[in-house]
Amino acid sequence: MSRHVVVIGAGVVGAASAIEALQDGHRVTLVDPAEPGGEAAASYGNAGWLSSHSVLPPTEPGLWKKVPRFLLNPLGPLTIRWAYLPRAAPWLLRYLAAGWTTARVETTARALRALLEDAPRLHQALAEKAGVTQLIERRGVLHIYPSRANFEAEANAWRIRRMMGVQWEELNADALHQREPDLHARYQFGIAVDEAGSCRDPGAYVAALVAHAQARGAQLVRDQANGFRIEGGRLKAVTTGGGDIPCDAAVIAAGVRSKLLAARAGDRVPLGAERGYHAVIDQPEAGPRTAMMASDCKAVATPTSTGLRIAGQVEIAAVDAAPNWRRAEILRDHLLSLFPRLPRDIPAHRLRYWMGCRPSMPDGLPCIGYANASRDIIHAFGHGHIGLGGAARTARVVAQLLSDRAPEIPLGPYAPGRFA
Numbered sequence: 528m529s530r531h532v533v534v535i536g537a538g539v540v541g542a543a544s545a546i547e548a549l550q551d552g553h554r555v556t557l558v559d560p561a562e563p564g565g566e567a568a569a570s571y572g573n574a575g576w577l578s579s580h581s582v583l584p585p586t587e588p589g590l591w592k593k594v595p596r597f598l599l600n601p602l603g604p605l606t607i608r609w610a611y612l613p614r615a616a617p618w619l620l621r622y623l624a625a626g627w628t629t630a631r632v633e634t635t636a637r638a639l640r641a642l643l644e645d646a647p648r649l650h651q652a653l654a655e656k657a658g659v660t661q662l663i664e665r666r667g668v669l670h671i672y673p674s675r676a677n678f679e680a681e682a683n684a685w686r687i688r689r690m691m692g693v694q695w696e697e698l699n700a701d702a703l704h705q706r707e708p709d710l711h712a713r714y715q716f717g718i719a720v721d722e723a724g725s726c727r728d729p730g731a732y733v734a735a736l737v738a739h740a741q742a743r744g745a746q747l748v749r750d751q752a753n754g755f756r757i758e759g760g761r762l763k764a765v766t767t768g769g770g771d772i773p774c775d776a777a778v779i780a781a782g783v784r785s786k787l788l789a790a791r792a793g794d795r796v797p798l799g800a801e802r803g804y805h806a807v808i809d810q811p812e813a814g815p816r817t818a819m820m821a822s823d824c825k826a827v828a829t830p831t832s833t834g835l836r837i838a839g840q841v842e843i844a845a846v847d848a849a850p851n852w853r854r855a856e857i858l859r860d861h862l863l864s865l866f867p868r869l870p871r872d873i874p875a876h877r878l879r880y881w882m883g884c885r886p887s888m889p890d891g892l893p894c895i896g897y898a899n900a901s902r903d904i905i906h907a908f909g910h911g912h913i914g915l916g917g918a919a920r921t922a923r924v925v926a927q928l929l930s931d932r933a934p935e936i937p938l939g940p941y942a943p944g945r946f947a
């Protein structure tokens with residue numbers, strides 16, 4: 528059954544969903560007011576990790592004890608705009624609750640593993656279709672620690688990863704520095720996760736996916752979707768600023784802006800923003816050979832085709848609040864400290880900063896499934912920290928739901944109504 532599907536949002540989730548829907552023989556219209564692959568989307572500025580092993584929710588048992596220390600540290604990885612706290616409080620409480628017990632974390636890990644397993648291979652297949660295989664690296668990723676004891680302090684997280692089938696190699700100081708000669712000597716221990724991968728330019732990747740969808744017949748409409756026309760439980764049109772787009776089905780993939788659209792499709796979802804930042808150094812004198820997460824600064828350094836990127840930070844603030852570029856400068860300083868051969872006085876024209884919003888559900892799991900108001904509308908948003916990696920399988924599942932086929936992974940954990 529071929530349908531006319533309107534995909535709302537051309538970030539990585541929407542772009543990949545468009546390709547999978549076309550593959551299934553549907554007609555596709557992509558709607559987005561912004562340039563696909565551009566800076567407005569979280570998909571542009573992320574760390575580029577395709578981390579099939581990122582199965583833990585952002586919170587963990589006992590995290591609440593560390594929160595005051597994080598918040599009091601002006602250089603720390605977590606910050607809250609205090610004026611926003613009353614609005615964020617219900618979301619924050621659920622966020623902390625999601626990691627309250629090890630049992631809860633294990634349940635989430637099982638669901639995330641199903642979504643993320645094979646992410647690098649699935650992305651490579653998408654990149655092949657779009658003719659940009661050079662953007663997907665399948666060389667693994669590293670976690671680096673000052674000492675083995677720091678790694679052991681995360682033993683519970685790694686135990687859960689092992690339970691989920693993740694394997695890794697331990698690197699002593701020699702092995703680590705042989706692989707990463709530019710890395711600061713204070714890092715004495717590493718973990719190499721070979722099954723993971725990375726993207727060399729997430730913005731260019733999304734732009735290429737959208738261009739490929741267009742080459743296969745998808746129409747791109749530069750407009751903002753604002754709701755649905757539903758009659759007798761069947762979707763008749765997606766409404767936009769420029770008028771109605773008649774269609775048989777729709778996919779909500781508008782990232783952090785999906786909440787209102789989801790409500791208009793009958794689902795009240797506690798979608799929030801975990802704002803993050805990146806800093807990029809153009810033509811770096813030194814840097815990592817492999818994308819790496821530094822455990823002490825909770826940031827990821829990734830070699831990209833547009834420079835050396837470091838991404839991270841969680842800032843709880845309104846989606847539209849002005850960026851606090853101090854957070855990006857903190858990341859830049861981490862980069863300088865990770866790689867001592869980088870000059871201390873990098874001129875401003877070689878530095879770029881960016882802020883974007885992770886579309887985050889408080890339990891660390893996206894919403895994927897049919898909407899309450901009509902099975903013609905499919906939710907595909909809320910991927911938080913793992914949306915780049917998770918987009919490829921999400922898109923396959925979206926196509927399966929559009930074609931009324933059984934989804935390839937159980938969708939219970941992602942039910943949009945789970946907080947109702």
Ligand SMILES: Cc1cc2nc3c(=O)[nH]c(=O)nc-3n(C[C@H](O)[C@H](O)[C@H](O)COP(=O)(O)OP(=O)(O)OC[C@H]3O[C@@H](n4cnc5c(N)ncnc54)[C@H](O)[C@@H]3O)c2cc1C
Nearest residue numbers: 536538539540569570573574576752782803913914915916
């Ligand atoms: C600092 C940082 C680092 C990250 N690192 C990683 C990482 O290493 N690996 C990983 O897997 N994930 C990472 N993420 C998360 C990842 O970037 C996101 O989860 C993912 O990009 C979300 O994709 P999306 O398509 O759902 O949303 P987006 O990329 O935000 O795209 C949503 C699109 O919808 C459009 N839109 C909004 N409203 C409307 C509307 N009403 N009508 C039509 N269109 C609309 C927007 O213009 C936008 O183009 C990181 C995020 C941040 C901020």
